[in-house]
Amino acid sequence: MKKILGYSLLILLVVALFFAWRVAGSATNFSESRKFLYIHTGAASEKAVMQTLQDSGFLKHPGMFNWLASKLKVWERLRPGKYEIEKGASILTLARKLRNGSQSPVNLVITKLRTRNDFAGLVGRKFESDSTAMLHFMQSNDSLKKFNLDTNTVMTAVFPNTYSLLWNSEPQKIFRKLNEQRTKFWTDERKQKAKQLGLTPEQVYVLASIVEEETLRNDEKPTVASVYLNRLNRGMNLGADPTIKFAVGDFSIKRVLFGHINSTASSPYNTYKNKGLPPGPICTPSETTIDAVLNAAKTDYLFFCAKPNGNGYHAFASNDIEHAKNAKAYQQWLDSLNIK
Structure with missing residues (x-):
């Protein structure tokens, strides 16, 4: 037993x-x-x-x-x-x-994006919600009005950063997370600086998106911003080449020609034909670039063009004659490299 x-x-x-x-x-x-x-x-x-x-x-x-x-x-x-x-x-x-319910968070890493489609596509690749759902949300003024945005300014809430969310987050929840960063960035001090420039925070973001496309050099961004602010204050057209590229839908263009300008004459993003800022941003600028606009240099510059050396810096001018010389030198350099 x-x-x-x-x-x-x-x-x-x-x-x-x-x-x-x-x-x-x-x-x-x-x-x-x-x-x-x-x-x-x-x-x-x-x-x-x-x-x-x-x-x-x-x-x-x-x-x-x-x-x-x-x-x-x-x-x-x-x-x-x-x-x-x-x-x-x-x-x-x-x-x-x-x-x-111990889910693994998804890191939504936003760098430079240019369009709502770009952002919606990124969301569709990272989350359960597909790009169509996010795009539908961003194209609905009814959805955006609670954030004091519309279909033109919606991308001004998209700040380059890393956002931690759950994979099954719906478009509204994803956007609410982005808006938290937007609210955090726009402190009373920054809002006051925008007001002193005669711009809303959304307009500062739009201008910063142009500056972002114009130069990669952080140390000259305040000067580039001063050019556009001077033009706005004088009632001049911005004449920003990146806005033409955005209107065309091709940022690979090396030289903006009259054909590009004329073919996009009806676009509100054509800043050669329309005065003032375009209705929305042409990319998602960094916070550094937005601050460069808010702290723009005090200059009398009205023009600038790339320097003929390929280092990414620009030559600035306060009158047509000086600018024409700078532009000619740059064009000759492009011709020497056979860049059309």
Whole structure:
């Protein structure tokens, strides 16, 4: 009897150890350091998740996971989202992660973008919500009015930065996150500086987008900004080449020609034909560039063109004659390089 009892206890111990090994031991079935389980909105169910796990081959024993998940009431608490599965993770770890809704955040990294389509496309590649949904949101004045924006100024809320969000965040929630950064940036001091320039924060952003396209040199951005502010104050057309490229839809253009200007005459972004600022930004400028506009240099410059050396700096002029000389030198340099 004692031998039978001993054998029984041994068998129970072996079973318990085997069970513990299956539950708490490594259960993943992939070689990468991590993979992600995506649970889509409307598909947060036992059937859908188990089908994904079986089709993907994430786990060695998906049936064991299903049993444990049922015992831990995972399926009753399951929420859509993006969940990280690290190599060597146990089914217990994954079950707890799903039950607790412990999603992996998505980092939305925004650098320079030019259009609403660019931004919507970025969102579509990073989140469950597709680009069409974000574009629809950005093209709806009803959606934007709560942010004091419209379809022209909507991109002035998109500041280059890194934003942490959940994968299943809807367009409105994503935009609300962006607007938090916008609100944080526009301090009372910055708003006052904009007011002293006779501009709204949105107009400062628009002008900064032009300056951003004109020069990569941070140390000359305040001077470039001064040129455009001087033109605005004198009632002159801005005559900004980047706005023509934006109107054409081709930023690879090396030399803006009369053909480009004339073909976009009806565009509100043609600053050769229309006075004042364009209705919206032509790119997402850095905060450094926006501050360069707010702290523009005090100059009498009305013109500038690239210097004929390719170093990215510009020659500035306060009159037509001086500018014509600078422009001729640059054009001759382009011709020498056979740049059309």
